[in-house]
Amino acid sequence: MSFRLVATDLDGTLLTEDQRITERTRAALAAAGAAGAHHVIVTGRAVSWSRPVFAALGYDGLAVCSQGAQVYHAGEDRILTSVTLDRQVARLAIEKLRADLGPVAAAVSRAGIDGAVVVEPSYRYSLPLPVHTAEDREELWAEPILKAYVQQRDLGDDELAARARQICDGLVDVTHAGPGIVELLPVGLGKSVGLSLVARRLGAKAADTVAFGDMPNDVSMLRWAGHGVAMANAHPDLKAVADEITASNAEDGVAVVLERLFPQAG
Numbered sequence: 696m697s698f699r700l701v702a703t704d705l706d707g708t709l710l711t712e713d714q715r716i717t718e719r720t721r722a723a724l725a726a727a728g729a730a731g732a733h734h735v736i737v738t739g740r741a742v743s744w745s746r747p748v749f750a751a752l753g754y755d756g757l758a759v760c761s762q763g764a765q766v767y768h769a770g771e772d773r774i775l776t777s778v779t780l781d782r783q784v785a786r787l788a789i790e791k792l793r794a795d796l797g798p799v800a801a802a803v804s805r806a807g808i809d810g811a812v813v814v815e816p817s818y819r820y821s822l823p824l825p826v827h828t829a830e831d832r833e834e835l836w837a838e839p840i841l842k843a844y845v846q847q848r849d850l851g852d853d854e855l856a857a858r859a860r861q862i863c864d865g866l867v868d869v870t871h872a873g874p875g876i877v878e879l880l881p882v883g884l885g886k887s888v889g890l891s892l893v894a895r896r897l898g899a900k901a902a903d904t905v906a907f908g909d910m911p912n913d914v915s916m917l918r919w920a921g922h923g924v925a926m927a928n929a930h931p932d933l934k935a936v937a938d939e940i941t942a943s944n945a946e947d948g949v950a951v952v953l954e955r956l957f958p959q960a961g
Contacts, residue, residue, distance in 0.1 A: 697903075698727075698732055698903055698904060698905045698921070698922070698956060699731065699732050699733065699897075699898075699899045699903040699904075700732060700733050700735060700894055700897065700899040700903050700904040700905070701724065701727050701732050701733070701734045701735070701904075701905055701907075701953065702735045702736075702737050702759075702890055702904055702905070702906040702907070702916060702920060703734065703735075703736055703737065703906075703907045703908075703949055704736075704737055704738060704739075704886075704907060704908040704909060704910070704913050704916075705736055705737075705738040705739075705740065705745070705748065706738070706739075706740075706873065706909075707873070707909035707910065707926065707928060707929075707944055708907050708908055708909045708913075708926055708944055708948075708949065709736065709907070709944070709949055710748075710944065711944060711945055712944075712945065714748070714751075716752060717947055717950070719947045719950045720947055720949050720950040720953075722950070723947075723949065723950035723953035723954055723957070724949075724953065726953070726954075726957045726959045727953050727956070727957045729959065730957045730959065732957070733756065733757075733897050733899065734756060735756060735757055735758065735759065735890065735893050735897075736749070736754060736756070736758045736759070737758070737759040737763075737886050737889065737890055737906070737908075737913075737916055738758065738759070738760055739761065739762050739870075739872040739873070739876075739878070739886075739910075739912050740760060740761070741760055741761040741764075741765065741804045741810055741812070741841055742760045742761070742765050742767045742774060742807075742808055742810070743804075743805075743807070743808065743809050743810045743811070743812075744812070744824050745758060745760050745767070746769075746772070746808075749769045754769050755769050755770030756768075756769060756770065757769070757775075757893045757896065757897070759886060759889035759890050759892075759893055760889075761804060761841045761842060762842065762870060762872070762878065762880055762884060762885060762886055762889075762912055763778075763884050763885050763886045763887065763888040763889035763890070763915075764777060764778040764779070764780075764841045764842065764880070764881070764884060764889070765777050765778075765841070765889070766889050766892050766893055772808070773808075774807075774808055776889075776892060777806060777841075778841070778881055778884060778888075779806050779839045779840060779841060779881070780840050780841060780842055780843065780867070780879070780880065780881045781881070782836045782839070782840055784866060784867060785803070785836075785840060785843045785867065785879060786835075786836060787866065788843070788859075788863045788866050788867045788879055789801050789843065789845060789879075791862050791863060791866070792845060792847075792858075792859060792862055792863065795858070795862050796847050796850070796855075796858060796862075797847070797849075798817070798847070798848065799845050799846065799847050800814075800815050800817040800818040800819070800845070800846040800847075800848075801814075801815050801818065801832075801835060801843060801844065801845055801846075802814035802815060802818045802820070802826070802835070802843065802844040803835045803836075803840040803841075803842070803843045803844070804840060804841045804842050804843075804844070805838050805839065805840055805841070806838070806839040806840060806841050807838075807839075810838075810841065811825075811826070811827045812824070812825070812826045812827065813826070813827045813828075813829050813834055813835055814826050814827070814828055814829065814844075815828075815829055815832060815835070816828055816829075818844070818846060819846060819875060820875075821875070842878050842879060842880050842881075843867075843878065843879040844876060844877065844878055844879075845859065845877050845878075845879060846875060846877065852871050852874065852875065852876070852877055853871065855877050856869050856870070856871045856877050856911070859877065859879070863879065865882070866882075867879040867880060867881070867882060868880045868881065868882050868883065868884060868885070870885070870911060870912040871910060871911040871912065871930070871932075872910055872911075872912040873910055878912070885912075885914075885915030885916070886908075886912065886913060886915055886916040887915035887916050887918065887919035888915075890904070890906070890916055890919065890920075891919065900921075901919050901920060901921055902921040903921060904919070904920040904921050904922070905920060905921065905922045905923075905924065905952070905956060906919070906920035906922070906923050906924065907924045907925075907926065907941070907948070907949050907952070908923075908924075908925065908926070908929065908933055909925065909926040909928055909929040909930065909933060909944065910929070910930050910933060911930050911932045911933060913925075913929075913933055914932060914933055914936055917933065917936055917937055917938075918936055922938050922939065923936065923937045923938050923939070924937060924938065924939045924940070924941050924948075924949075924952050925937035925939070925940050925941070926940075926941060926942070926943055926944055926948045927940060927941065927942050927943040927946070927948060928943040928944060928945070939952065
């Protein structure tokens with residue numbers, strides 16, 4: 696198989712747990728590039744949370760951010776396309792969840808290159824990323840948003856995502872992006888949407904793409920790609936749709952596959 700596009704999720708896939716890319720994986724990506732393939736990072740993080748990581752990694756290519764809502768040129772520090780979630784729709788969806796599930800903690804990711812993540816005081820967030828805690832719930836709706844986050848203290852992530860899909864059917868799409876991260880998105884949005892736009896810019900097609908991921912928010916991307924690869928540490932829902940399961944992100948799983956597809960990587 697010949698691939699022109701290598702699409703990788705960021706957290707839990709390309710990055711190790713200490714937020715770095717190993718030398719082996721860097722070498723494998725470089726070899727793929729030398730063979731004419733483009734590397735595209737496809738992440739659930741919005742641009743504002745992605746920029747520091749891209750800078751630390753030295754990544755200057757095109758990226759898909761916020762579950763497909765933003766296409767970003769890292770080298771030019773410029774957002775090329777952006778899709779927002781209607782704030783009234785998001786508010787209604789959260790109200791419906793609270794009516795059915797009881798107390799639901801919410802947060803939103805604001806649009807724009809510096810868009811803040813605004814959280815309610817009850818929203819639990821442990822990742823080392825900046826957030827703004829709202830003093831008033833109305834702060835969530837003060838500016839355009841890309842997506843909303845929800846938590847319910849009595850439900851696990853998978854159960855909350857499943858219940859939210861039932862309750863908000865047709866109003867928003869729901870995805871699970873990581874521990875404690877259940878997100879509400881515009882209907883029809885997914886990583887595959889943003890990736891297809893980037894592929895078109897680069898003159899590539901789905902069949903030309905090998906994609907790597909670890910969570911349910913990567914399902915649309917792996918289904919879209921000509922070859923979808925789930926990490927060993929991936930969620931069962933992603934493994935179920937993958938064409939291949941590689942080693943974990945801690946064991947250079949991306950490099951393991953790229954070294955086979957681009958032999959000069961070995």
